[in-house]
Amino acid sequence: MARSTSPGSEPSLALVAGEASGDLLAGLLLAGMRARWPGATSGGIGGPQMAKQGFDAWWPHHKLAVHGFSWELLRRYREIVGIRAALGDRLLADKPDVFIGVDAPDFNLALEARLKQHGVKTVHFVCPSIWAWRPERVEKLRQSTDHVLCIFPFEPALLASHGIASTYVGHPLANVIPMEPDKAAARHALGLQPEDEVVAILPGSRQSEIRHLALRFFKAAALMLNARAAIKFIVPAVPGLLPEITAIAERSGIGSRLQLLTGQSHTALAACDVTLIASGTATLEAALFKRPMVIGYHMSWLSWQIMRRKRLQPWVGLPNILCRDFVVPELLQDDATPAALAQATLQWLDAARSEPAKIAALQSTFRTLHTDLRRDTATLATDAIEKVLQS
Template identity: 70%
Template sequence: MVAGEASGDLLAGLLLDGMRARWPDLRAGGIGGPDMARRGFEAWWPHDKLAVRGYVEVLRHYREIVGIRKQLQQRLLRERPEVFIGVDAPDFNLDLEAGLKAQGVKTVHFVCPSIWAWRPGRTEHIRRSADHVLCLFPFEPALLAQHGIAATYVGHPLANVIPMSPDRGAARRALGLPEEGEVLAILPGSRGSEVRYLARVFFEAAARVRQARPGIRCIVPAMPALRPAIEEAARAAGLGEGLTIVTGRSHEVLAACDLTLIASGTATLEAALYKRPMVIAYRMNWLTFQIMRRQQLQPWIGLPNILCGDFVVPELVQDRANPDTLAAALLEWLRAPDRMAAVQQRFTALHHLLQRDTASLATDAIQNLLES
């Protein structure tokens, strides 16, 4: 297995639970993170080696990433596993899967690349690379079938992990937050490049929100490796008093908050499943942004908006993701409780749509592939 970042590590860990229930003697190794390691996964490289987003950013790490993929492919062709499962990270995994499939190793890709959002030309790459695709969203298998790609809708595993009615009070007690009063969660991303582009902007926006609503508390879940950079960004933005930084615990933070300022990515879906209103933002290298914008097929970048087919929450990208506009969008939510309640109902319906026995359905599909 290969999972290339924190969200992939979480998905792969849940999949490993289902596979171990089916095959207790399962041996699994490759590239992964702490959630996979807790399931007995043997990580030959840590998952954060692949946690790079954007064309320009990847170029800086290109030689190392290609070297890892070459070494991994050579090892897998020597050891001949029953199946290789690439978890998301399509730019790394699809090429690896193509090389393995060509040599007779069965390949599964878990998380359909978002061909419905951008880069539709990847369909041929997927067909050449994956014997089977495990899809998180219900409309994806029919889309892949049009291109001759076998796929199964397995639901989104986070929809089973996250409770339908989160306990805000319990989460606040666990985090040491007061049970009364407004709480803003700040999630500037799980990659170093995201924190570099977003953290200070997010904290400066939060400082403006606190000027307008002095009683609001701010909380940030930080990955251990990124915590020093996040702390420095908070200091630089002058956001000290009323700010809590915790290591990890992003789900507790989302359960505890009233509202979140959040980087575009899987975390936005987690926030939606916690029924939290949000402002989605993203900034990146200018050249990367220009390239990606030209390949975008839909008007939305945030998963909650894509899945709802509407701008149910604001999206502010690149130059529009500045402290003033972000703060204004956050304050609009806080001043409109009826609007907050309406989006929570929308997210409850989305949660029901995505809730399936993901681990069992995915394991069934893998077993069918192995027996075919």
């Protein structure tokens, strides 16, 4: 894989993206790098969005997708550590010009540290949320990476205070998602009517999230139907998880009232009036689509105890963190009951009818956020990577 990085040459790239959101970010990054270096080679761990850019996935990205400090993580620990060791051996045997770890810090930072010690340039794309929880990661980040590509504007100053080089590149999704989504076109694509009340249910992109959240969210939908029988529910699902979601939908008793979609999360968010959504990157996508939302999350008792002790901020959802306010409700752990989730979601639907100014104010807040995050991410990131290669 290794090549010369002299002026005019095209680099060899190694990347790891550990789940669907990382695959999306890495796919956008690879598109920018291919425009700069059409002959660049890339391989490592990734998913379908990366494959579209010619990426050679030695392991699929879902191998790294686990949920919190769960029994699943303990059960799969040996497998994941084995993959990391094997990948590290392969990259050291045929060194790439640069390694780019895309999010997945628990996996990537240790790998980056090993590669850096052996002279491989390392870049970490997406600053770990050291500003929200687990601040001890900052030292590991400093030891592991030559440069951090930041997707939020406040992060470079924080990293600079710890002696870590970084560049704000904006959030790639802010360029992909239109400032004014076309709700009518999205509804037409999904067979929905303009006058329908539509709730998008997004219970997560990991198998463990689906197991903790899908039934809870679907029971909330059943309660909403008791209050307003005409509500339409759309459920976009990661393709590999669709069979499990389908089974849970049938078990919920309202499977026939749920329109299950293979992928199409952006179409669902564009089409809906409100979304009931798992905490994670998808909440930022919902904000960029200017949609009211209720953020829910539930995990194992042990994971929850560990996470809440390491939290540094009162917010968990990205829209709230970035706005530094509870602009949308968060219902976490014991508070994430079907009844509470249903009530909070119905309140947004009520506001659309009786308090349009409330919806308009939220959309204005999200437009400002969208503007702040919109940059030429692919070019800025590629510029930063090129400087690392030349250093």
